[in-house]
Amino acid sequence: MYDPYAHAEALGVAVLARRIGAPTGLWVPRLRVIFVRPGLTARHERSVVAHEVAHVVLGHSAxxxxxxxxxxxxxxxxLIDDRRFAEVARWTQQRHELAVELGVTERILGAYLDERERHAGN
Known part of the structure; x- marks a missing residue:
């Protein structure tokens, strides 16, 4: 299972809980720090950290x-394993239930479904 915290550490990036205003997460390249809003649910925080780590991997600075x-x-x-998705999708098509069972936010689930749809069309 993918661990975004371990991935950040392997990249030499710290993950710190800090009040950052409206965003739930923020990658600050010059500090090599990902800030995460305190108080998020575990699945929301995991999704935010994975999203911010993706910015690091993709070389985004803005x-x-x-x-x-x-x-x-x-x-x-x-974050989402295809086999696990298939298992969960056998008993529910409700986005919220899928997201909870997969341990991600509905936004990350939406990105996953968009990618599946895009690849199915090719």
Missing amino acids: TSRKEERAADALAARN
């Missing part, structure tokens, strides 16, 4: 909608 989508897509690929 954010645009395109970079946000790319970070969501990479986080989704890392």
